[in-house]
Amino acid sequence: MEIMTDKANAAGTEDNIRPRLYEKIRELTEAAGRDLKACVVTFGCQMNERDSEKIRGTLRSAGYALTESEKEADLVIYNTCSVRENADVRVFGRLGYLHSLKDKKPALRIGLCGCMAQEERVREKIEKTYPFVDIMFGTHNISSLEGLLLKSLETGERAWDVRKEGSRIEEELPESRTYPFKSGVNITFGCNNFCTYCIVPYVRGREESRRAGDVLEEIRNLAAEGVTEVMLLGQNVNSYGDSEGMLTFPMLLKKVCEIDGIRRVRFMSSHPADLSDELIEVMGSEKKICPHIHLPVQSGSDRILKRMNRHYTKAHYIEITDKLRKAVPGIAITTDIIVGFPGETREDVDETIELVKRVRFDNAFTFVYSPRPGTPAADYPDQVPEDIVKKEFDRVLKCVQETARNEIKRHEGEVQEVLVEHLNEKDPSLVTGRLPDNTVVHFPGNESMIGQYLKVRLEKCEGFYYMGKREDDED
Ligand code: 5AD
Ligand code: SF4
Numbered sequence: 001m002e003i004m005t006d007k008a009n010a011a012g013t014e015d016n017i018r019p020r021l022y023e024k025i026r027e028l029t030e031a032a033g034r035d036l037k038a039c040v041v042t043f044g045c046q047m048n049e050r051d052s053e054k055i056r057g058t059l060r061s062a063g064y065a066l067t068e069s070e071k072e073a074d075l076v077i078y079n080t081c082s083v084r085e086n087a088d089v090r091v092f093g094r095l096g097y098l099h100s101l102k103d104k105k106p107a108l109r110i111g112l113c114g115c116m117a118q119e120e121r122v123r124e125k126i127e128k129t130y131p132f133v134d135i136m137f138g139t140h141n142i143s144s145l146e147g148l149l150l151k152s153l154e155t156g157e158r159a160w161d162v163r164k165e166g167s168r169i170e171e172e173l174p175e176s177r178t179y180p181f182k183s184g185v186n187i188t189f190g191c192n193n194f195c196t197y198c199i200v201p202y203v204r205g206r207e208e209s210r211r212a213g214d215v216l217e218e219i220r221n222l223a224a225e226g227v228t229e230v231m232l233l234g235q236n237v238n239s240y241g242d243s244e245g246m247l248t249f250p251m252l253l254k255k256v257c258e259i260d261g262i263r264r265v266r267f268m269s270s271h272p273a274d275l276s277d278e279l280i281e282v283m284g285s286e287k288k289i290c291p292h293i294h295l296p297v298q299s300g301s302d303r304i305l306k307r308m309n310r311h312y313t314k315a316h317y318i319e320i321t322d323k324l325r326k327a328v329p330g331i332a333i334t335t336d337i338i339v340g341f342p343g344e345t346r347e348d349v350d351e352t353i354e355l356v357k358r359v360r361f362d363n364a365f366t367f368v369y370s371p372r373p374g375t376p377a378a379d380y381p382d383q384v385p386e387d388i389v390k391k392e393f394d395r396v397l398k399c400v401q402e403t404a405r406n407e408i409k410r411h412e413g414e415v416q417e418v419l420v421e422h423l424n425e426k427d428p429s430l431v432t433g434r435l436p437d438n439t440v441v442h443f444p445g446n447e448s449m450i451g452q453y454l455k456v457r458l459e460k461c462e463g464f465y466y467m468g469k470r471e472d473d474e475d
Contacts (some may be wrong), residue, residue, distance in 0.1 A: 021150040025063035028074075028153070038064035039073035043091060044081025046233050046268060048114055050184040051142060052079045055113070057175035058145050066176065071101060075109045075149070077135070080116035082199050084370040091116060092125075099132050109152055111135035113142070117162050118203035121373060138162035139189075139204055143173060164205070179421065181451035182264075183227045187215055187252065188234030193271065195298070196309045196380075197341060199372040200235060207235070212242040212252055216259070223261035226451075229419060230256065232267040238274035250282040257288040263453065264419065264436065268294045273311040275320050284327035291328050292362075292438040295321070296336035300355030301348035304341055308377075314355055321359050332362040332407075332437035339396050340369035340389030342380035349392045353399045362407050362437070363464065364400040368393055408439055409461040415471045416441075418456045420449045435466075443468035 029036050038059040042052040055077060056066055070076050076098055081087040095110070102108045110133050116122045118138045126133050134152045137144045140163045148159035177183055190205040191198075219230055232253070234240060240249040247255075249267075256265050265288045270279075272295055283289050295317075299305050302313045324331055337352060356364060368389055371378035384392075418441050424430035431445035433454075442465060443456050455471040 017147045017150055021062055021146050021153075024150060024153050029063060032074075035065035036063065036074045037067040037072050038075040038077070039067050039070050040077045040079060041070070041094075042079045043087050044079075044083065044115065046184055046231065047186065047189075047235070048079050048081060049178070050186060050233055051114065051139070053175045053177050053184075054142050054173040055079065055145060058142070058173060060176050061174045062146065062149070070098065074105075074107065075111065076101075077111035077113060080112060080114040082115040082119055082122075082203055082372070084367060085372070086370070088116060088122070095130055095133065099130075102132050109134045109149070111137075111145075111148075113137045113145075114139060115199070115203045118164070119199075123160075123162065134158055136160040136162060140164075177227075179451075180226055182229035182231070182419070182421075183222050184231045184233045185215060185218055185222070186210060186234065187232045187237060187240050187249075187267075191235040192239070193236060193311075194309060196307065196377040197338065197369060197372070197375055199375055202374055204235065207239065209234075209240050209242060211244060212247045212255065213244075215252065216255055219256055219259055219262065223259055228262060228451075228453075229264040229266070230262060232256070232265070234267075235269065236271040236274060237267045238270050238276065238279065248276075248278065250276065250278045253279075253282055253289060254286060257286045262288060264288060264290050266290045266292065266438070270295050272297065272317050272320060277323070280320070280323050280327045283324070283331075290436045290438065291331040292334070292436070293324060293331065294334045294336075297355065297359075298336060298338050299341065299344070299348065300352035301344070302351075304344055304348050307343060307380075308338075308341060314351065317355070318358060330410075330437065332439065333359060334363045334438075335359075335361050335365070337364050337366045337396060337400070338369050339366060339393040340384045342369070342377055342384065343382040344369075344384055344392070346392070349395060352396060356396070356399050356403055360403055360407050361400065362439070363404050366393065366397050366400055405461075405463055408464060408466075411435070411439070411458050411466070412461050413458065415455050415457050417453050418443070418468070420445065420452050420454060422450060423447060440465040441468045442466070443470060445470065 025036060040052050040056050042048050060066055067073055078091055080091050098110050112133055117136050135148045137148060141161055144161040148161055151159040188207055188209045190207045191201045192207045194201050238249055240252060270293055297317055298308055298310060300314050321333055416435050418433035420431045420433040422432055424432045424442050429444060430442045431449050432442050434440060441456055456468040457471050458466040458468050460467045
């Protein structure tokens with residue numbers, strides 16, 4: 001196995017990697033008498049979704065047709081997540097399935113990238129027990145893919161390039177966007193927060209902000225291509241800071257809102273300790289910023305928050321969410337909650353439940369604590385037994401669901417603007433879109449509506465979504 005480390009070589013700028021790769025794929029396509037197909041499967045967060053768009057773009061430019069079927073594919077790439085153990089387990093399970101496909105189709109190439117590839121533990125396991133994985137690259141170097149793929153196709157040898165250090169800021173990669181009308185845009189990479197349960201700072205590295213000029217140019221280009229909604233992405237967008245111009249996140253948001261053609265601006269994730277009054281003010285004054293904030297709280301217990309290294313208290317969290325509700329009427333507040341953190345007692349969970357009721361979340365993604373090797377909390381001696389975690393998890397989930405159901409209902413009967421995203425997956429006589437506050441709406445429609453902003457009456461709230469009717473259909 002060879003680990004390539006020379007960026008220029010791997011990135012396709014030296015040794016004519018790109019033309020050689022394109023030629024190789026042309027040859028293989030001709031020999032096969034059909035298009036070669038590539039399948040990129042994403043696990044995990046919005047950052048990974050965005051990276052996958054770049055991976056798909058690179059492969060499409062190289063001559064692959066894209067498919068969603070691993071069975072049809074000549075190249076499968078798993079873009080992985082390590083935030084919780086079950087994501088890991090799923091990937092290893094699916095690699096087993098790919099192995100059986102490769103037995104039937106030996107030319108199949110298999111790649112693994114993303115956060116799991118950044119973990120030494122995982123790389124060792126793949127090296128020893130998954131010899132059929134051909135290509136591996138990390139979150140720092142998507143641009144290595146062309147060189148690695150070329151090497152694998154030319155020699156049949158394993159091609160790996162994973163880096164711990166170095167910038168993850170790679171401008172100008174081709175991309176193949178999932179939606180023509182909306183796009184994620186990275187503004188920061190990595191994280192400096194070191195919450196004691198979280199593996200992200202270890203795999204994604206120290207926080208780095210992109211230059212504001214580059215972010216704005218990317219969004220201007222997206223707008224010119226017909227994108228109307230952007231989601232600014234980072235592990236903690238509130239700590240964004242342009243290295244050249246001392247631009248803060250709220251200042252960047254204002255500049256994004258000035259771009260013609262952009263109608264909706266979203267961002268995620270925010271960290272409660274870094275959420276400034278300046279941001280709240282900008283959210284209140286800029287009409288293009290959607291009235292939604294994803295503000296992970298993790299726990300309502302000050303004792304647990306301290307052990308998690310979160311740098312805020314329950315009272316502070318309540319104070320900022322109160323301010324947000326005042327400044328942005330109708331704002332949807334969503335959150336992440338971890339249940340079963342080491343040392344968590346029934347009383348701590350009661351505090352979390354009380355907070356859920358007080359803040360009235362529109363949704364809360366509730367996770368069972370998963371010890372991640374290498375993080376401080378994984379070594380805490382007071383891990384909570386599984387049966388207790390399960391009971392406490394169910395208690396929190398029940399409260400979250402009841403609260404969210406009541407909250408989301410608040411718009412019933414109103415007419416709101418929906419950005420139509422796709423045909424409904426179960427019933428093609430319906431289309432599915434989102435309200436400014438991110439709630440999903442289904443209503444009768446057709447393919448021609450995709451990408452349009454339509455006025456829809458929110459007739460009935462069905463738990464976490466609305467059934468609606470186009471307003472100008474009514475008479
Ligand atoms: N166990 C469970 N949930 C976790 N998260 C991060 N690390 C862990 C872990 N070790 C959750 C947090 C975070 C979300 C992205 O994933 O709630 O906000
Ligand atoms: Fe992980 Fe905390 Fe950073 Fe979020 S802020 S990525 S939970 S370390």
